[in-house]
Every structure is written in structure tokens, then in C-alpha cells.
Amino acid sequence: MACGLSWAQAADDSKPAASNVPGSQYPRIHPDLRVTFRVNAPAAQKVQLKPGGDGLGKAPYDMVRDGQGVWTVTTPPAVPGFHYYFLLVDGFQCNDPGSQTYFGWNMETSGVEVPGKVDFYEPKPVPHGEVRARWYLSHTTGLWRLAHVYTPPDYDNSGSKRYPVLYLQHGSGENESSWVKQGRVSFILDNLIAAKSATPMIIVMENGMVATKPGAAPPQPAATAGRGGARGNAAFEEVVINDLIPMVDATYRTMANPEQRAIAGLSMGAGQAMQIGLGHLDKFAYIGSFSGGVRVTDLKTAYNGVFADPAAFRKKVKLLWIGAGIAEAASHQANQAAHETLETAGIPNVFFECPFAHEWQTWRYDLQDFAPRLFR
Numbered sequence: 329m330a331c332g333l334s335w336a337q338a339a340d341d342s343k344p345a346a347s348n349v350p351g352s353q354y355p356r357i358h359p360d361l362r363v364t365f366r367v368n369a370p371a372a373q374k375v376q377l378k379p380g381g382d383g384l385g386k387a388p389y390d391m392v393r394d395g396q397g398v399w400t401v402t403t404p405p406a407v408p409g410f411h412y413y414f415l416l417v418d419g420f421q422c423n424d425p426g427s428q429t430y431f432g433w434n435m436e437t438s439g440v441e442v443p444g445k446v447d448f449y450e451p452k453p454v455p456h457g458e459v460r461a462r463w464y465l466s467h468t469t470g471l472w473r474l475a476h477v478y479t480p481p482d483y484d485n486s487g488s489k490r491y492p493v494l495y496l497q498h499g500s501g502e503n504e505s506s507w508v509k510q511g512r513v514s515f516i517l518d519n520l521i522a523a524k525s526a527t528p529m530i531i532v533m534e535n536g537m538v539a540t541k542p543g544a545a546p547p548q549p550a551a552t553a554g555r556g557g558a559r560g561n562a563a564f565e566e567v568v569i570n571d572l573i574p575m576v577d578a579t580y581r582t583m584a585n586p587e588q589r590a591i592a593g594l595s596m597g598a599g600q601a602m603q604i605g606l607g608h609l610d611k612f613a614y615i616g617s618f619s620g621g622v623r624v625t626d627l628k629t630a631y632n633g634v635f636a637d638p639a640a641f642r643k644k645v646k647l648l649w650i651g652a653g654i655a656e657a658a659s660h661q662a663n664q665a666a667h668e669t670l671e672t673a674g675i676p677n678v679f680f681e682c683p684f685a686h687e688w689q690t691w692r693y694d695l696q697d698f699a700p701r702l703f704r
């Protein structure tokens with residue numbers, strides 16, 4: 329079995345995707361947002377394109393072979409944003425050699441960026457911050473861990489100025505690089521800060537999939553097939569509270585108090601943000617759930633009963649933010665119901681919706697709305 333790049337130039341007005349490896353002509357984006365995929369696999373008997381989410385469609389698409397063993401398919405118009413995908417070559421799932429890879433589904437995975445009519449997550453001629461790789465030793469796990477840290481554009485030239493911090497988590501099967509590569513967090517914040525719409529802040533992104541104490545029982549196999557294995561992250565809350573926050577406050581010029589500290593995440597990371605944030609109101613005054621699993625039936629007893637005393641909650645929490653995409657129907661309905669229940673109980677919160685599904689375009693919009701509300 330062999331796959332290779334196909335370098336033939338398209339004859340129409342389509343353009344190579346921004347997510348392609350340098351020089352690769354495919355995948356190509358058409359003006360109506362159809363996407364053409366092409367791969368050279370002359371020994372293959374059947375090749376399919378398998379979407380890794382809803383944005384490209386649901387079922388695998390059969391690719392058509394030409395006389396030279398090059399396989400091609402054009403999808404219907406795609407949803408704008410970033411989408412994972414795979415190739416199935418005679419049933420074997422593999423990546424597209426024409427695409428960059430992104431850590432998702434617990435493995436390096438092909439992805440395609442489909443442009444939309446908005447550009448809030450695109451690089452612009454404004455001052456840019458930096459994303460730094462910070463290794464540190466976790467005393468909880470006994471292992472070295474890697475965090476990605478965004479520092480705002482003026483960080484290195486602002487003397488002794490201190491900054492608030494947002495701890496921002498990815499979803500299941502992803503890692504500390506996901507908000508940077510798939511989410512484009514640095515561009516979103518650069519643009520918001522340049523427009524004076526958001527307070528300059530530090531953003532810390534850690535791997536919420538991996539956090540196991542020494543001697544802990546091995547994690548059980550993942551319940552969802554195809555996600556590459558179990559999570560093994562039961563100690564992540566302890567890592568954040570006992571290792572990550574102290575390291576960040578010791579390494580960067582932070583404002584180390586709850587009024588200047590926020591936590592948020594998407595999907596699995598939303599659950600972690602709610603658990604950690606609401607469980608440690610002495611650490612966080614801003615909490616965000618992007619496409620999380622907030623359930624009305626849990627609200628009275630969950631999170632150490634913090635919702636039982638609305639007056640006390642309002643004194644400690646400056647922002648409880650809940651968001652979901654309209655196209656992720658079950659999550660949207662559950663989160664909207666939780667928002668309404670909390671409002672009725674006297675717990676103020678923000679509910680945000682956008683028209684997309686359980687994919688990165690939703691979470692980019694979430695961050696664009698959430699970040700400007702912080703540290704005001």
C-alpha cells in the first residue's frame with residue numbers, strides 16, 4: 329500500500345487550503361466551499377474520505393480513481409472552520425500526505441481549514457503575542473509536563489507589569505497544542521487586544537488527557553471506539569491546583585489572586601473547567617464552559633453545592649459563562665436549560681450560542697465572546 333502527494337494543478341478557481349503542507353495543491357477549497365481531496369495510491373483498490381466531525385459531512389465519501397492511480401473526491405459545500413478527516417485506503421485509516429497533521433482523536437490527524445466570511449481568528453497586521461513551551465516537573469504525577477503559554481504582545485517590553493491569567497483547556501483526544509493550532513487562540517487574542525476589546529492576559533494550555541499518580545491502576549479502555557485509548561487523567565485537578573498554577577505564578581508576571589484568574593475549556597475541558605473552577609472558588613472568579621455537559625439534574629448537588637447559596641456565589645464569581653453551538657442540538661438544549669435553571673435560582677450567568685456544531689468553529693466563537701468579558 330502506498331500513498332503519495334498529487335501535484336497536478338486544478339483547472340478551476342479553487343485554491344489550496346491554508347492547512348496544506350507547503351507546496352501541496354490538495355485539498356483545494358472552491359469558492360462555494362466545496363472541498364476537493366486528491367491522493368496518489370496506484371496500488372489501492374478502494375479509497376474513501378472519512379470526515380472527523382460534522383463540518384465535512386457524516387458518511388465516508390468514495391473517491392474516484394483515474395488511469396494513473398490518482399484518487400479524487402469533491403465534497404458538498406463545507407461548514408467554515410477547521411475539520412479533522414482521514415483517508416481509508418482499502419479499509420486502512422491513514423492521514424492525507426497533502427495535509428498538515430493536528431493532534432485530535434488521540435492521534436496525529438489530517439485537518440483542513442475552510443475559510444469563512446469572518447476573520448477574527450486570522451493573523452492581521454497588529455502586534456502579536458507569543459506562544460511559549462514551558463516544561464515543568466509535576467510533583468503530583470512525578471513526571472515532566474508541557475504547557476503552552478500565550479503571552480500578550482507587550483509582555484516582554486512592559487517592565488514589571490503583571491497580568492491576569494486564563495487557564496484554557498482542550499477537548500477529549502486533543503492536547504496542549506490544540507487551542508494554538510486548531511483554535512488559533514493567539515490570533516484571536518492578538519486581534520481582540522489590538523481592538524481594545526480584551527484585557528491583555530496570559531493564557532495557559534495544558535494536557536487534560538494525561539495525569540496519573542504513581543502507582544495508580546491503569547485506566548480502562550476508552551468507551552468510544554477509534555479515539556486511541558483511555559484518558560488516564562484522574563489527577564488533572566490536582567495537577568492544576570498543586571503544580572500548574574504555582575509554576576505559572578512563579579515563572580510569569582501574574583496577578584496571583586482569584587479576581588485575576590479564569591478557567592475555561594471545551595467539551596471534556598469544559599467539564600474540567602467547571603469541576604476545577606467551581607471546586608476552587610478561592611482560585612478562580614471567572615469560569616467558562618464551551619459545549620460542556622452541564623445538566624439541570626446535577627446543578628443542586630454538583631460542584632460541592634456551590635449553587636445552594638446564590639448570594640455567597642455572587643460574591644465570589646464574577647462570571648459564569650455557558651456556551652454551545654445550535655447545530656450540536658443535544659448539548660445546546662442541555663446548556664440552555666442549565667442557564668435558565670441557574671437564572672431562576674438567582675445564579676447570574678451568560679448563555680452564548682452560535683450556529684455551528686461540536687467543532688472548532690463553535691469554540692473559536694466562544695473564546696471571542698468569553699475573553700472580552702474577563703478581568704474588567
